Amino acid sequence: MFRIEHKDQSCKARTATLELTHGEFNLPAFMPVGTNGSVKALHHQTVADMGTRLILANTYHLYLRPGIDVIRAAGGLHAFTGWPHNYLTDSGGFQIFSLAPFRKITPEGVRFRSHIDGSYHNLTPEKVVELQVGFGSDVLMPLDVCSSADETRDGVEKAVAITTNWARRSAAAWKNSAEETNGQLFGIIQGQFHRDLRRRSAEEILELDTPGIAIGGLSVGENPEIFEEMTEFSAGLLPENKPRYLMGIGTPDYILAAVANGIDMFDCVYPTRIARNGSVFTSAGLLDLKKSRFEKDFRPIEEGCTCRACQTYTRSFLRQMFKCNEILGPMLATEHNLNFLHRFLNDIRSSIRQDRLAMFRRDFLKTYRQENAE
Ligand SMILES: [Zn+2]
Numbered sequence: 001m002f003r004i005e006h007k008d009q010s011c012k013a014r015t016a017t018l019e020l021t022h023g024e025f026n027l028p029a030f031m032p033v034g035t036n037g038s039v040k041a042l043h044h045q046t047v048a049d050m051g052t053r054l055i056l057a058n059t060y061h062l063y064l065r066p067g068i069d070v071i072r073a074a075g076g077l078h079a080f081t082g083w084p085h086n087y088l089t090d091s092g093g094f095q096i097f098s099l100a101p102f103r104k105i106t107p108e109g110v111r112f113r114s115h116i117d118g119s120y121h122n123l124t125p126e127k128v129v130e131l132q133v134g135f136g137s138d139v140l141m142p143l144d145v146c147s148s149a150d151e152t153r154d155g156v157e158k159a160v161a162i163t164t165n166w167a168r169r170s171a172a173a174w175k176n177s178a179e180e181t182n183g184q185l186f187g188i189i190q191g192q193f194h195r196d197l198r199r200r201s202a203e204e205i206l207e208l209d210t211p212g213i214a215i216g217g218l219s220v221g222e223n224p225e226i227f228e229e230m231t232e233f234s235a236g237l238l239p240e241n242k243p244r245y246l247m248g249i250g251t252p253d254y255i256l257a258a259v260a261n262g263i264d265m266f267d268c269v270y271p272t273r274i275a276r277n278g279s280v281f282t283s284a285g286l287l288d289l290k291k292s293r294f295e296k297d298f299r300p301i302e303e304g305c306t307c308r309a310c311q312t313y314t315r316s317f318l319r320q321m322f323k324c325n326e327i328l329g330p331m332l333a334t335e336h337n338l339n340f341l342h343r344f345l346n347d348i349r350s351s352i353r354q355d356r357l358a359m360f361r362r363d364f365l366k367t368y369r370q371e372n373a374e
Contacts, residue, residue: 093143187206
């Protein structure tokens with residue numbers, strides 16, 4: 001299912017292919033987030049036309065609405081949504097901890113209240129696997145506990161212990177569902193910024209021999225140096241021959257740091273969320289299209305970009321769309337941002353094949369600024 005094609009001699013990056021039930025694609029790859037089964041503001045066809053073959057959908061949201069009964073009755077998530085390519089579904093844990101107005105971890109699982117109607121729910125690791133099997137997910141994620149950046153060491157150690165226990169139960173439930181699913185379970189490594197806890201978590205999760213491995217609990221507010229140091233350390237604990245997924249990153253600088261340290265997959269709401277607020281990627285950095293300086297700027301967002309926003313519309317008109325709250329604004333900005341990342345990942349993969357990712361990274365960061373280009 002996972003084949004490494006080339007290892008860059010200038011850093012730890014690699015290109016690979018990953019074959020899942022709904023098709024094969026190249027790594028490293030960015031996964032757009034499709035919370036409710038679709039990438040917000042885009043047609044499936046637009047997402048697929050960019051070459052995207054894997055999107056991330058949120059178990060927490062789909063579980064609460066429409067619910068597993070509707071998705072099962074539809075014939076699974078692919079049939080329900082009409083997306084013919086792969087889905088990775090998260091475990092819902094992150095949303096429970098960030099969105100639910102009440103949640104309590106017990107050894108059994110997690111009890112929480114819905115942010116939609118206040119109703120109480122219990123999810124266990126087994127139930128979370130059962131939901132994703134019901135969705136027909138191509139990649140399934142186990143319920144875990146992600147520590148925040150300010151969690152105490154003691155708290156992180158407890159979170160690692162629960163994460164391991166839940167991962168074991170998830171792996172058993174996944175194996176028991178082998179007849180019902182072709183989806184692949186990825187184990188998740190936690191441990192925040194403590195090397196010994198990361199190592200312990202990695203050893204315990206790797207014992208389960210899941211088809212892929214995810215690194216969780218990074219990019220939670222730490223500075224970029226700690227992020228890269230922990231990414232390098234965590235990736236160094238992993239076997240070569242499995243896909244590595246770093247959860248929750250989606251800015252060009254973090255993507256480069258991750259890929260240079262041997263990460264294959266990543267996801268984040270960031271590129272699509274900022275697009276809906278009028279912020280777009282360019283190779284010089286972010287542009288906020290709502291700013292008055294774009295009022296008479298009749299250039300495209302970025303010269304040379306092949307997306308429909310750049311082929312047809314000017315910064316001035318896009319600003320007008322955002323100022324007037326027209327739906328077309330978020331649609332075009334989202335299309336541009338995902339197109340930008342798609343081209344960016346193409347450049348990354350070809351740089352790796354030429355053993356020059358380290359140079360590409362240096363050159364890219366010379367002109368790219370995370371805040372306010374121009
Ligand atoms: Zn564009």
